Amino acid sequence: MATLKQPQLGQTIVSLRQEKNVTQEELVERCNVSVRTIQRIEAGEVTPRDSTLRIILESLDYDFNRIYNKAHVKKSVDTLKLAWILGIVYFMTGIAEAFLDFYRFETDLPIYYSWIYTSAKLIILATYIFFMLGFVEIGKLHKSSWLKISSFLMIGSMSIMELYDIITLFSKFSEEEFFLIKGIEGVAFAGIDMAFGISLFKLAKELGDLAKVAGLLEIGAGLCFLTFILGFVGLFILLPAIVLQIIIIYKVYDKLASE
Known part of the structure; x- marks a missing residue:
């Protein structure tokens, strides 16, 4: 213990x-x-x-259990603090990622582009993992197995997509092949996005209306990914969803830290 x-x-x-x-x-x-x-x-x-x-x-x-509970709360506070801070870093680097993906097939890119691209992708993946671990912790606090499982699945799907981007950068993939597979990825992982959104929506009573709105946006993004052709629309829907998710983690952190 x-x-x-x-x-x-x-x-x-x-x-x-x-x-x-x-x-x-x-x-x-x-x-x-x-x-x-x-x-x-x-x-x-x-x-x-x-x-x-x-x-x-x-x-x-x-009571010995009070010491245990105090330790558990401290661990949760530390995890949530790291999650919302790195969530902001993930959001900001994610915007830069869109530009890096857009220019990756240009023929006159500087020689150091590949290392900037790879570094950015690894930073995005690392920050996203810690960001989503915040929701794993929230799932533990509110006894939501759905949120915990879907958060881990989100981590797994993001890991596959980011590592794919890095691998294909150093392989002979055409622009058409790259975006085709990216679209297929979006369709394949749309269900995970929707499951995560549903888990947030179901915790609206505990986390407030922000969780309901963030959940609906995540579900909407997942539906766009399912259509394939609306994948880019789904990406834009995710932007406000991520902002709301950062706020949710911060509010849970702030509440625990002040107790």
Whole structure:
């Protein structure tokens, strides 16, 4: 079972002990743990086993599960903070990606274009993964298996598409072949987009109207991808959807951080 990490754990025990006006020696007598062990735990030098921590906390009339819940919330806050920040980076680099894709078949591109293109694609993929992990965390918080599964599927689909773009850059693919396969990709992964949108829509009660609107936009984008010829329209629909999704993650993060 995960608990608070050091030095937060040690500081918490010190605060609890002082609130109860208990000395280290008295705490030793209560929980049958050596003074040296207590000192090292409070100093943040060692992390006790859960069984030892439970004994220490119970001797201070503190529920062990509260420590666990506090640690879980902190982990969620850290994940969500990283998710909304990198979500912004993903959104901004995603706009640049459109221009890079548009110019990739020009004949007079500079020699360093391929490395800029590859670097941009890898940055986009990395930031997108952390962005979507924010929704995985929200799925855990709200016990939504649908959101967790669809978020992982979104990560998988994005990984395939971005890696395909990089591979084809260094292979002999014509412009027609490239965009044909991109269209097929859009159709193939449209169902995943729609599933993700439905999972957001279903959490409108917990996450507010933003989740409902973002979900509908994601579903609309998925429907456009299914038609193949409206794929580019789907891409434009995704822009406001992504902005709303960043706001959703931020609002969940802000609420948890302030508790």
